[in-house]
Amino acid sequence: MAAASARQVNIAIIGVGGVGKCFLSQLEQLASRRPDPKLVLTYISSSKKALYSTDHVAIPLAGVTSALAASEQPPLPLPKLVDFLGTSGSKTVLVDNTSSQDVADAYPLFLDRGISVVTPNKKAFSSSYKLWQDIFAAAARSGAKVYHESSVGAGLPVISTLKDLVETGDEVTKIEGVFSGTLSFLFNSFAPVSGGAGGNKWSAEVRRAKELGYTEPDPRDDLNGLDVARKLTILARLAGLPVESPTSFPVQSLIPKELESVGSGDEFLDKLPAFDGQMEDIKAEAEKEGKVVRFVGSIDVATKQVKVGLEKFDKSHPIAALKGSDNIISFYTKRYGSNPLIVQGAGAGGDVTAMGVTSDLLKVLSQIA
Numbered sequence: 001m002a003a004a005s006a007r008q009v010n011i012a013i014i015g016v017g018g019v020g021k022c023f024l025s026q027l028e029q030l031a032s033r034r035p036d037p038k039l040v041l042t043y044i045s046s047s048k049k050a051l052y053s054t055d056h057v058a059i060p061l062a063g064v065t066s067a068l069a070a071s072e073q074p075p076l077p078l079p080k081l082v083d084f085l086g087t088s089g090s091k092t093v094l095v096d097n098t099s100s101q102d103v104a105d106a107y108p109l110f111l112d113r114g115i116s117v118v119t120p121n122k123k124a125f126s127s128s129y130k131l132w133q134d135i136f137a138a139a140a141r142s143g144a145k146v147y148h149e150s151s152v153g154a155g156l157p158v159i160s161t162l163k164d165l166v167e168t169g170d171e172v173t174k175i176e177g178v179f180s181g182t183l184s185f186l187f188n189s190f191a192p193v194s195g196g197a198g199g200n201k202w203s204a205e206v207r208r209a210k211e212l213g214y215t216e217p218d219p220r221d222d223l224n225g226l227d228v229a230r231k232l233t234i235l236a237r238l239a240g241l242p243v244e245s246p247t248s249f250p251v252q253s254l255i256p257k258e259l260e261s262v263g264s265g266d267e268f269l270d271k272l273p274a275f276d277g278q279m280e281d282i283k284a285e286a287e288k289e290g291k292v293v294r295f296v297g298s299i300d301v302a303t304k305q306v307k308v309g310l311e312k313f314d315k316s317h318p319i320a321a322l323k324g325s326d327n328i329i330s331f332y333t334k335r336y337g338s339n340p341l342i343v344q345g346a347g348a349g350g351d352v353t354a355m356g357v358t359s360d361l362l363k364v365l366s367q368i369a
């Protein structure tokens with residue numbers, strides 16, 4: 001008897017950086033572990049190169065990054081990519097592993113064509129409220145799915161937890177914590193609870209955070225608080241607050257005034273050591289009170305207040321005691337009362353972020369295949 005042929009789902013990937021490479025390796029394992037549905041890579045691109053064929057022939061996952069690096073095909077313009085993926089005849093999932101606003105702005109086009117989207121990119125869900133509405137309206141129209149767990153807390157179950165709380169009828173009153181893997185790592189190593197002598201230079205730690213793959217492509221997007229503001233915008237919207245944008249509430253920036261107009265991220269990193277004294281002063285002021293300083297955010301749902309910035313903590317506080325790139329996110333709700341539901345763990349890094357993307361892909365597959 002002939003074996004039943006496996007169902008097929010096409011996968012298109014944009015972005016093959018730190019997260020993208022880890023995702024590719026998880027996808028390769030997934031495809032070999034689970035033959036049904038058959039996962040077929042039909043398009044992959046970085047910002048300058050792409051691999052695809054007009055007849056949607058499968059691109060082998062083994063060695064795909066080298067093949068992409070050697071390719072002479074430029075990426076398809078986004079509206080053409082929508083047409084290319086929309087005419088394959090198979091269900092398709094777009095995996096956006098970039099931090100591109102242009103790609104994010106095109107999600108409604110992909111979703112309207114029935115192409116599902118999974119992504120760690122925060123831009124689509126934290127830019128204008130209109131884009132947020134357009135994305136979910138397009139998904140509702142076509143039945144395509146959209147998942148973005150890694151846009152907050154990397155692979156930690158932050159978005160799924162919040163959705164579960166809301167969808168089961170709990171009332172979320174407050175969300176607070178440490179939402180940046182980069183800033184957690186920076187403060188945990190620059191201002192450890194063990195005291196000033198153990199701390200390293202701020203600018204050197206910023207470089208290390210970039211090398212470890214924790215920062216945004218441009219680390220200024222972490223230091224200016226915008227990355228955390230984007231995450232809070234996403235969570236506030238999911239909790240029912242129609243926050244207009246990540247710049248519509250107070251956000252404290254750690255970029256020295258003198259470096260605000262520096263041209264590139266690299267030039268910024270080169271000039272940052274001259275301003276280490278500013279961060280030393282902030283650390284010393286907290287130490288005088290026997291405290292440590294940490295970068296936190298909060299959403300007060302009742303008063304509709306969202307804020308992002310530095311706060312001082314007693315050394316015994318759970319936020320002061322975080323390690324590495326850990327995030328800690330506390331959900332205060334009617335059901336949980338005064339003891340919040342807490343999610344804690346690594347909040348940045350290629351593998352843990354890709355895990356959130358891969359698990360989102362599995363959720364989509366379970367619904368479309």
Ligand SMILES: NC(=O)C1=CN([C@@H]2O[C@H](COP(=O)(O)OP(=O)(O)OC[C@H]3O[C@@H](n4cnc5c(N)ncnc54)[C@H](OP(=O)(O)O)[C@@H]3O)[C@@H](O)[C@H]2O)C=CC1
Pocket residue numbers: 014015016017018019020045046047048049075097098099100102103120121122150151153154181213214215216217347348349350353
């Ligand atoms: N790193 C982390 O710990 C976490 C990251 N994220 C999010 O994951 C995403 C990826 O982060 P990360 O991998 O660290 O970033 P990288 O800078 O390492 O990689 C980004 C990739 O996107 C590509 N790219 C950028 N713009 C475009 C475009 N317009 N079209 C096609 N490709 C493009 C880049 O191409 P090229 O190589 O040609 O420049 C690169 O391959 C970001 O949205 C980030 O916010 C979320 C949670 C944690």
Ligand SMILES: N[C@@H](CC=O)C(=O)O
Pocket residue numbers: 150151152153154179180181182183214215216222227347348349
């Ligand atoms: N740059 C971000 C990456 C994850 O969202 C961070 O440091 O948290």
Ligand code: NA
Pocket residue numbers: 149150151152153154155156157158159356
């Ligand atoms: Na997450």
